[in-house]
Each structure stands twice: as structure tokens, then as C-alpha cells.
Amino acid sequence: MTDGSRNEALISGLIDEAARAFPQVNAANLAVDRLALQDFCQQLLKSQKALDEGTRGLIVDQVCDELLGFGPIQSLMQDPGVSDILINGWDKILYEKAGRLHPFAGTFLGPEHLRAFVFRHVARAERSVNRSRPWVDVELSDGSRMHVIADPVALGGPFVSIRRFPERPFSLEDLESFGAITPQQRQWLEAAVDRRLNMIIAGAPGSGKTTLLGALLARAPGHERIVLVEDVSELKVNHPHCIKLQTRNIAHGDSEQATIRKLVRETLRMRPDRLVVGEVRGEEVFDMIAAMSIGLSGSLSTLHAGSVTGALHRLETLYASATSGQSGVDPARALRDAVNAIVYLERDAEGRRRVADIHMLGEA
Numbered sequence: 001m002t003d004g005s006r007n008e009a010l011i012s013g014l015i016d017e018a019a020r021a022f023p024q025v026n027a028a029n030l031a032v033d034r035l036a037l038q039d040f041c042q043q044l045l046k047s048q049k050a051l052d053e054g055t056r057g058l059i060v061d062q063v064c065d066e067l068l069g070f071g072p073i074q075s076l077m078q079d080p081g082v083s084d085i086l087i088n089g090w091d092k093i094l095y096e097k098a099g100r101l102h103p104f105a106g107t108f109l110g111p112e113h114l115r116a117f118v119f120r121h122v123a124r125a126e127r128s129v130n131r132s133r134p135w136v137d138v139e140l141s142d143g144s145r146m147h148v149i150a151d152p153v154a155l156g157g158p159f160v161s162i163r164r165f166p167e168r169p170f171s172l173e174d175l176e177s178f179g180a181i182t183p184q185q186r187q188w189l190e191a192a193v194d195r196r197l198n199m200i201i202a203g204a205p206g207s208g209k210t211t212l213l214g215a216l217l218a219r220a221p222g223h224e225r226i227v228l229v230e231d232v233s234e235l236k237v238n239h240p241h242c243i244k245l246q247t248r249n250i251a252h253g254d255s256e257q258a259t260i261r262k263l264v265r266e267t268l269r270m271r272p273d274r275l276v277v278g279e280v281r282g283e284e285v286f287d288m289i290a291a292m293s294i295g296l297s298g299s300l301s302t303l304h305a306g307s308v309t310g311a312l313h314r315l316e317t318l319y320a321s322a323t324s325g326q327s328g329v330d331p332a333r334a335l336r337d338a339v340n341a342i343v344y345l346e347r348d349a350e351g352r353r354r355v356a357d358i359h360m361l362g363e364a
């Protein structure tokens with residue numbers, strides 16, 4: 001066995017022992033927990049006479065990063081320029097930086113190490129992933145969003161996709177400086193928020209919809225009450241009166257599930273000035289359109305679509321599905337009456353994200 005293999009086996013064993021000894025490690029008490037973990041690992045390593053002090057310190061740091069942080073991808077999670085991390089296997093990690101994917105030199109110790117990493121972070125979010133439900137979205141301790149898809153549908157998995165977010169939300173001025181919007185588009189978007197237009201932010205995955213949504217909300221007057229509904233919390237909002245609701249699967253008796261649609265309905269009892277739905281993709285579109293139609297102006301949402309036309313078609317399809325069986329329903333008219341504009345984003349071949357089109361509906 002090589003020195004590298006011995007160290008990997010040693011690290012794996014230390015991680016297992018430390019996890020058993022510190023089952024309730026808490027990111028909120030990071031400094032205290034790290035000191036205790038370091039001392040615990042140093043005591044266990046005293047018997048490893050062949051290890052020099054430098055190697056011993058590296059091993060201790062790896063174990064602490066594993067249990068208190070993000071293990072082999074710790075450096076990526078600390079890099080503010082990294083927007084996405086894709087784990088396609090224990091030894092196949094990619095990351096996106098400046099719109100481009102790059103291979104990462106680091107790896108997990110093996111398939112079991114990757115699975116343990118996944119299960120630990122899913123459990124910390126009080127969620128689960130198993131053979132009967134092999135996919136899950138969770139919020140990580142730093143606010144990043146992690147999507148996992150596992151056996152039996154992920155052949156050779158689990159596969160992990162982590163979307164990271166900036167420490168502070170970008171403003172419309174920031175987006176203009178990045179080239180994501182033109183000066184004319186910034187002025188139009190500022191006026192749209194001021195005039196309380198209802199807008200849908202559409203685009204492909206990774207096109208910058210959530211970033212633009214956060215910038216628009218930062219423009220809203222500070223005295224307004226914003227109620228935000230999300231499936232997984234990912235939108236960082238720079239606004240003094242924004243409250244967040246998040247879906248939840250409730251597995252106790254006959255309790256009603258906290259779905260997006262249920263939460264959108266609940267917001268109407270919460271005196272919102274603006275309703276924000278992180279993403280519409282189901283029958284909740286009916287309740288959101290209804291809220292816009294009854295005077296809840298200035299409301300916003302995002303939608304996955306490949307074009308403005310595709311966004312309109314998808315909204316109409318979702319609305320028709322939500323009102324199936326009701327007579328006299330005209331989805332196209334309902335959308336025109338409620339939604340003032342669709343803002344469409346795209347990402348070009350160089351990875352740059354930008355507003356490609358602003359399409360007006362009805363009167364605004």
C-alpha cells in the first residue's frame with residue numbers, strides 16, 4: 001500500500017470515528033466545534049508515528065473540513081467566483097467560473113465517501129433521499145442550493161449539482177456594469193418596479209433569472225411588505241420588509257402539504273404589497289395570476305423557457321392545466337389581464353448572461 005493510500009484509509013477512518021464522537025456538530029458553533037475536533041483527531045493520530053507534523057496537520061484539517069464544511073470541495077465553496085459545482089462521481093468534479101466549466105483536481109476518497117457527504121448534508125437540512133424518492137433539493141449551511149439525484153435512477157451516482165449565490169444581492173447598477181443589461185434596459189426596469197408592473201422573468205436554467213429577480217426586489221420601496229414563496233430558499237433579497245415562505249413535505253397523519261400553491265394562497269392573508277414566487281412550474285400559476293388580477297400589483301416570478309414565445313405558451317399551458325374542467329376559461333386573456341411584461345434572459349456561447357428581450361403584454 002502506498003503512503004497516499006494509507007493516508008486515504010486513515011482519513012476515512014478518522015472521519016467515521018469523529019462523526020460518531022461528534023454527532024451534533026453545529027455550523028453555528030464552528031470555532032468551538034473545530035477546536036474540539038482538532039484536539040480529538042490529534043489524540044487519535046498520536047499512534048501514527050510515521051506521520052510528520054505537516055502531514056498530521058493536513059489530515060486533521062481534512063477531517064474538520066469534512067464534518068464542519070464541505071470536504072474535498074471546501075476550496076470551491078470558499079471561492080466567490082465559483083457559481084456552480086457539479087459532482088458526476090467521486091472522482092469527477094467540475095465547477096463553473098466566469099461562465100465556463102473547468103475540471104477540479106480534487107476528488108472524494110471513493111464512492112462511499114461521496115455518499116456519506118450527500119447523506120450528511122441532506123440530513124442537516126432535515127430532508128431525506130432514498131430509493132423510493134431518489135432526488136432532493138436542499139439548502140446548505142452557507143445558503144447554497146444542492147440538488148441530488150441518487151440510485152436507482154442515477155446510474156453510477158449520486159450526482160450532485162450545487163448552485164452558489166453571491167454574498168450580497170446584485171443591484172440593477174451592478175448588472176449594468178457586468179453587461180447583463182443595457183443602460184436603457186436598466187432605466188426601463190427601474191421604472192417598471194416603480195410603476196408596480198407585474199413581471200415574469202423567463203429564461204433557460206442558469207441564465208440569471210434569480211439574480212435579476214433579486215436586483216428588481218432591491219429596487220422596491222423600503223416601506224413595502226414583500227412576501228416571497230420558494231420551493232428551496234435561494235433568493236437573497238436586500239430589502240427591509242421581505243418575509244420568506246418555503247415549501248415543506250409534511251409526513252404526519254393527514255396534515256396538509258405546504259406546497260407552492262398552498263403557500264401562495266396563504267400569502268393573500270398576510271397583507272403583502274408584492275407577491276414573489278421564486279419559480280412557477282405548476283398549478284400555482286393560477287393562484288399567482290389571480291393575485292395579480294385582484295390588484296396585487298408589482299408582483300414577480302421566474303419561469304423556465306427557451307424564448308418569449310415559449311414562456312407565453314408555457315404559462316398558458318400551466319394555467320389551462322390548473323383550470324381543467326372549468327368552463328369559459330381563456331388562459332391567454334387571463335395572462336394579458338394580469339401580467340404586464342415578460343423579461344427574457346439568455347446565456348451566450350461565452351457564458352455571458354444578459355437580458356435579450358422585454359416583451360409587453362396588455363396595457364402597462
